[in-house]
Amino acid sequence: MKLVLLYLCIICHGMATVDGARTNVSGGKPKSSGTFNVKEYGARGNGRSDDTKAFLAAWDAACKSSGQVKILIPSGTYFLNPIEFNGPCRDVQSLKFEMQGTLRATTDLRKYGNGKGWVEFRHVDGLTVTGGGTFDGQGAVSWPFNKCPKDKNCKVLPTSVKFVNTKDTVVRGITSLNSKFFHMALLGCHNFKGSGITISAPGTSPNTDGIHLEGSTGVTISSSRVATGDDCISIGQGNSLVTISGITCGPGHGISVGSLGRYNDEEDVKNVIVKDSTFQGTTNGVRIKTWANSPAITKVQNMTFDNLVMKNVDYPIVIDQTYCPFAKCDNSRASRVKLSDIHFKNIRGTTKRPEAVILRCSKGTPCQKLSLHNINLKNIGSGDTLSTCLNAKAEYSGKIFPPPCQ
Secondary structure (H helix, E strand, C coil): HHHHHHHHHHHHHHHHHHHHHHHHHHCCCCCCCEEEEHHHHCCCCCEEEEEEEHHHHHHHHHCCCEEEEEEEEECEEEECCCCCEEEECCCEEEEEEEEEEEEECCCCCHHHHCCCCCEEECCEECCCEEEEEEECCCHHHHHHCCCCCCCCCCCCCCEEEEECCCEEEEEEEEEECCHHHCCCCEEEEEEEECCCCEEEEECCCEEEECCEEECCCEEEEEEEEECCCCCCCEEEECCEEEEEEEEEEECCEEEEEEEEECCCCCEEEEEEEEEEEECCCCEEEEEEEEEECCCCEEEEEEEEEEEEEEEECCEEEEEEEEEECCCCCCCCCCEEEEEEEEEEEEEEEEEECCEEEEEEECCCCCCCEEEEEEEEEEEECCCCCCEEEEEECEEEEEEECCCCCC
């Protein structure tokens, strides 16, 4: 009898140990690593229910864990109000945000704070956003409320995806669809690598820049397709060590450095390479744009635009230091943005307008060390193919067509 009772106690103890282990897995202390599935935190993924709290709960648990961590968004459509994924995640070595589904933005503009984006990643190191999913900004409902193309004091609509003060970030194989304003913005980021990104919005959608950079260093964007209503990629103030390659751009306004020289606290832009890319039916190819009447002196230096193909582009090569997107601007003083070491190389293809090359530099600070090498652009519209210059003395080498300014 005693042996039977002892045997039963051993069995009971074993079952209690197993049950305790199960309890410890399902709750209790945070995981030290592993996968955090948003559906396990209450996300429904039906495209109608608000999944914002579930996403925040999954992020909070992942960020408080340690080691190599993954947040999994399975297939489905997840409706989200504005959301911030904040770091630092102090004990996390790497954090993968794996989007297999679609994130869908609210169209209620009252939900967004002034200057806020829709999805924001802030102060996170070692973040990877991947998985083949889609950020759907549902921008078409909001575009009629965008007054920025006509009003310089307009209220800015929310950017779809923001990366703010992140370090060692990778964005790979994701799609951004129909943003309300910019599709993606990098603000104060260091070592950012983007590849295989698809960005899509109609050519008539206002201010839907594909990827906007500001105050960032060590940025590489490659092998991506951008079709939008504004700049495919815009390189704003304070950026350095930027390489853009393998981009298919169009429709859109091309790849731009700027606009620059509008605000007093802007910083220099330097060491930018744009190469190995194709522009299809865009209004511009590659462009540097600065405002006249700049409040402060800044520099743009060491820019190279190399091996670019233009297909039916309005204005393939542009320097515009009298930039004004409105009906009227204050041009009482020349732009104080100083351009130097600007190089256009191996650019070929077709333009729809006569002015294939526009070099309109500042009267106060004319462009310095400006060069063009192997340029072959032909107008497929009416008229000749021309170069126009203002306050620009460029060096030319190799085959040059249209002919240089006289």
